[in-house]
Amino acid sequence: MRFPNFLPSPLRRVSLPRWGRAFAALGALALLSGCEWWSMNGHQSTIAVEGPVARNQLEVFYVTVWVSVVIFVIVGAVLAYAMVKFRAKTDADEHAQPPEQSHGNPLVELGLIGASILSLVVIAVPTLKSIWYTYDVPADQKANAFEVTATGYQWWFKFEYPSELASVTPDGATKAPLVTGNELVIPVGRPVRINVRTVDVIHSFWVPKLAGKVDMIPNRANHLWLQADKPGYYWGQCAEYCGDSHAVMRFRVIALEKKEFEAWVADQSQTARNVAPLTAGTERPKVQFASLREFKKNEVGITQKFDVNPLEAWRAHQMPDARNENPELIARGKELFTQKTCLACHQVRGHGAAGISAPDLTHFGSRTTLAAGLIENNPEQLRRWIRDPGSVKPGNKMALAYERIDHTGKKIDGIKLTDEEQVALVAYLLSLK
C-alpha cells in the first residue's frame, strides 16, 4: 500500500498488514455502531418531530441539506480530482517548467455564479413559504386555536391560560386565569398560540419536537404557535443564555386528548386540596418518607424508570397517594409554609398564599418534575431541593432567600430549615394535587 505525499514522509513507508487494516476497519465500524452519536431521536430532537410546525421547519431544513449535499459532492469531487491529478508527484515534477500562467475563464465563472444563484432559489422558495406558515396560526384554524401565555423568569417558566378561570377562594367567588409552572398542558390536535413574555432577562421558548424557538424579550410581545399530533410528553428548554442557571431552565409540554385535557383543567381550576385529619382508629404512617441521603454535586435527578413512559408517570401524579399521606405532618407543613415566608413568593390558591414572583404551587403535587423540569417530583428529590436549592440550581432566588452574599462580600442569613421542617414541607407540598 503506497501512501501519497501529503502524509509526513516516514508515515508513507509504513504499510499496515492486512489484518491490521481489517482491525482498523472493524474498530471504525464499532465506533460508528456502538454509540448513538449520530442518532437524532432524543427527547429534544428536531428530526423526530411530532407536530406540523416542527415538521414544516424540518422539511425546509431537508431542502437545504439536499442542495448542500449535491453541491458538496460535485465541488468536492472536482477539488479532490484536482488535488490528486495535478499534484507534483516527484521532485522532478516540482522543478519542471512552471505550468501555463493562465488567469481565469470568464465563461466558466459566470456559469458557476448562475448555477449558484439557481440552487439558492431552490432553497429560497420553501423558506419563504415556511416563514409565513410558521409565523402564526393559519387563518382557517384561528377559530380553533387555544391560547396560552408563557412567561420566562430566572430560571423557570410560568404558563397562564387566559381562557380558563380558576377559583382563588374555596367558595369559587373570586376567579383568576389558571396559572401553572414549568409543565404546560395542551390539547392535542388544536393549534396552540403561545404568547411569550419575560419579567427579567431574555429567555427563549423551545420545544424542539413541536416547534422552533421564539425568544422572550422584555418590552416585546412575541408569539409562536405549535400543535401536537398525538398525546405525549415533550421536553422543552430555555434556549437563550439567561444567567447562572440557564442550563437547568427546562420545562415540559404535556399534550392530552380533548376529554382528558378538559378534566385536567377542571381539576386544576379548583383551589388547593385539603387532606382530611386523622379519624380515630385508622392507621397512617407517622412520618412521610423523605430520604436523608446526601446527593452528589450536580447529581442526576431523573430516573431511567421515568423515561420509559413519562406520560403514564404524569397521569400517576394526578392521583393523591393516600397510603403515604400523614395528615399531621401535612398540617405542620402547611403551617411552616406561612411561618418560613414561603408564601411571600409562592401562590397556593385557597391556602392563603398569594405570592407571584415564584411558581404557583396550588397543584404542585400533580407535576412530574420540580425546579423547572430539572429533577423528578418525588419526596427524595423535593427534600434535596428544599434543603439546599442553590446546589440544584445555582443562584436561584429561593437559594438567595436562604443565604446570600451582598455586594461588599458579606454573608446574609435568611430562611433556615431543620430536618423535621424539611420533611413536613415535603409532605405538605406533595399533598397539593
Add this chain to the structure above:
Amino acid sequence: MDLAKSAHLTTEDHAPAAQPSLLAHPSAKTGLMSWLTTVDHKRIGFLYGVFALFFFLVGGFEALLIRAQLMYPNGTVLTAQQYNTMFTMHGTTMIFLAVMPLSSAFFNFIMPLQIGARDVAFPRLNAFSLWTFVAGAIIINIGWFLPAATHGAPDGGWYGYAPLTSKTYIPKHSIDYWIMGLQLLGVASIAASLNFIVTIINMRAPGMTMMRLPVFTWMTLITSFLIVLSFPAITIALVELMMDRNFGTGFFEVSLGGMPILWQHLFWVFGHPEVYILILPAMGIISEILPTFSRKPLFGYPIVVFSGAAIGFLGFTVWSHHMFTTGMGTVATAAFSLATMCIAVPTGVKIFNWIGTLWGGHIMMRTPMMFALGFVWMFMIGGFSGVMHSAAPADSQQNDSYFVIAHFHYVLIGGSIFALLAGIHYWFPLMFGRKVSEFWGKLSFWVIFVGFNVTFFPMHFLGLNGMPRRTYTYDPNLGWNSANFIASIGAFVLGIGIFIYFAVMAYTYFKGEKVGKDVWDGRTLEWSLPNPPPEYNFRVIPTVHARDAWWYEKHHREEIAKEQAEHAKAEEAHGGIHMPFGSIWPFVTSVGVLIGAVGISAFNQLGDPGTEGYWRLAIGSFVLGPKLGLSVFGALVMFVGVYFWSLEGNEGYHLHLDKDGNPVKDGHGKH
C-alpha cells in the same frame, strides 16, 4: 529611564543643542526599550503575533475546560458560574484577542512588503494601536485576578445581551471590564485600520495599481474598511451600556422604557461584519498560498477581489440573521433570509476560483499548502451549514443549539485558524529565515485536522438532537452522551495538535533549518527580500510591471536590474533611504489609556441620580475618590503621552547602504 542615553546615533551630531532630553529620539536596536519604542511595522507585526498566540493558547485552555466539563453528563469540573465565565471568555478571547490580532500581525508584517513600501503611513500610530490592543486585552482579563464576588472575569456572553448585562442582573464589575476592554480594542482596531487604508491607498510602489495588489493586501484593505465602519456601532452600544450601568440612563432598562432588542441590533450590525473581519484575511492568505504552491496565478483574480468586496458589503445587510428567533415578523425575516443566501454566491465564487487555481497547476504538497487545502475543505462544510441557517424556519430550530457551534467553528477554526496557521508556516521563512521541518509540519496538520473534525462534526448531530448552547450541564437521558464524549476526546486531540504545532514552531525559531531568500518560489514582492527583511525593507523601491510582481521580476531579470540601478541612484540623490524615528510616546499614551480605563471600569456605583446626595457624592469622588482618581491619573499620563508625541514631531533619518546592502552612518541629519 534616561532616554537621552539611548538617543539615536544621529542626535549626537545633529540634534539641536536646545532640545530637551525627553524629546531625544530613542535609538535602541536591541533590548526591551527597542521593543517599546519600535515603529517598525515588522516588529509591531511580530509583537501582535506573539500576543495573539499567547491569547490563542489561553482561549484554547478555556475551551478544553469547557469540553472537560461536558465530557460526561452532569459534569462537575466547573461550577455553573465558572462555566459561564469560561464560554464568555473563550469567545471574547478567541475573537478579539487571538484571531483579530493574528490577522493584524500579518497585515502589519506582510502588507507593506507586498505593496513595496518601507513602512505603514503612520508608524507611531501603528505602535499606539499595538499597545492599546494590549491594554484592552489586559482589562478584559483583569477580572481573573480580582475577587470573584465583586469583580470577576466577564460572564455575560461574548455578545453581552441586554438586559442580562445590566447592573440588576450582574452587579459585579466583570461587565464593566468587558465594556472598557472592548472599547479599547475598538480604538486600537480603528486606528490600525485607518493606518492600513491610508498605507494601501497612498504608499504603493510605482506601477502597483489597485488591480495589481496581491489578494492578501486587497483583503487587508476590505477588512480595514469593515472595521472602520462596523466598530462604531458597538462603541455606541457599549457607551450606552456603560451609561445604563453607572449613570442611571435607560437605553436598555425596561423599567425606564428602554428596549433590550436595540442592543441586539447594534451588536450584530457590528457583529456580523466582524465575522467577515475574521474570515476575509484568511481568504486573502489562502489566495496567496494556493497560487504559490500550484505555481500558477490565482484563477479569476478580479472576481476573487470583487467577491471579497461583495462579501464585505453584503456583510452589513444581514445582521438580523442572528436574530431570526426574536420575532421580527415575516417581512423582515424573509428579507434577511434572502440577503443571507446571497452571501453564498460570492463565497462560492471564491471556492470555485481556488479550485480553478489548482487546476492545471504543479501542486507542491508543502505544509502551508496542506493547511490551505484543509481550509478549503473545512470552509466548504462551514459554508454549507451556513446556508442551512439562512433558511429562517430551519434556523429557528438550530439557533442557539450546538448546530450553530459546529457551523461557526468550521468557519472560524477550519476557516480562519487553519488559514492563519498556514500563513505562519508560509511566511515563517521570510520572517525568521528558518523553515519548519516538513515531517513535523505535516504531522501537526494531521493531528489538528483529525482532532478538529472529531470535536466539531458530532456537534452538528448534537444540535439537531436539541442540545442548546451555553449550558454547563445536561442530563444523561437526552441522547447527547456519546457525541459529547467524542467531541471532548477530539478537543484533547486538537489540543495536542496545537501543542505540537507551537512546540515545532518554537524549536524552528531557534534551531530550524536555515533557508535562503524566496524559499517557496513566491510570486509577490515580499519574496524579493532577503530573510529576515532588513529594517528598511527594500533597498530600492521596486517598480511593478505585472500582477504577480516578483514572479515577473524573476522572469525579466535584466530589465529589472537596470531599472533598479537607476532608481537607487535617484533615491540617493534625494538623500538616501528615509526612516522614521522610534518613539516611546505611543507606549506612554497607551499606558495612560490602560490606567484610566481600569479606573473607569472599577468606578463605584453612585446610585440613582435622583437619590439624595448623588451629586455631592459624584463630585466628591471625582476630586477625591481613589477609583476615579485612578482615571484622572490615567488621563494625565495619556495627555503627557499625546503632548510629547506631537511635540517630538514626525521626523526621521536617512540610511545609506554600501555595496553589500549594509547601512552606513547617516551624515546628513534630519529631514
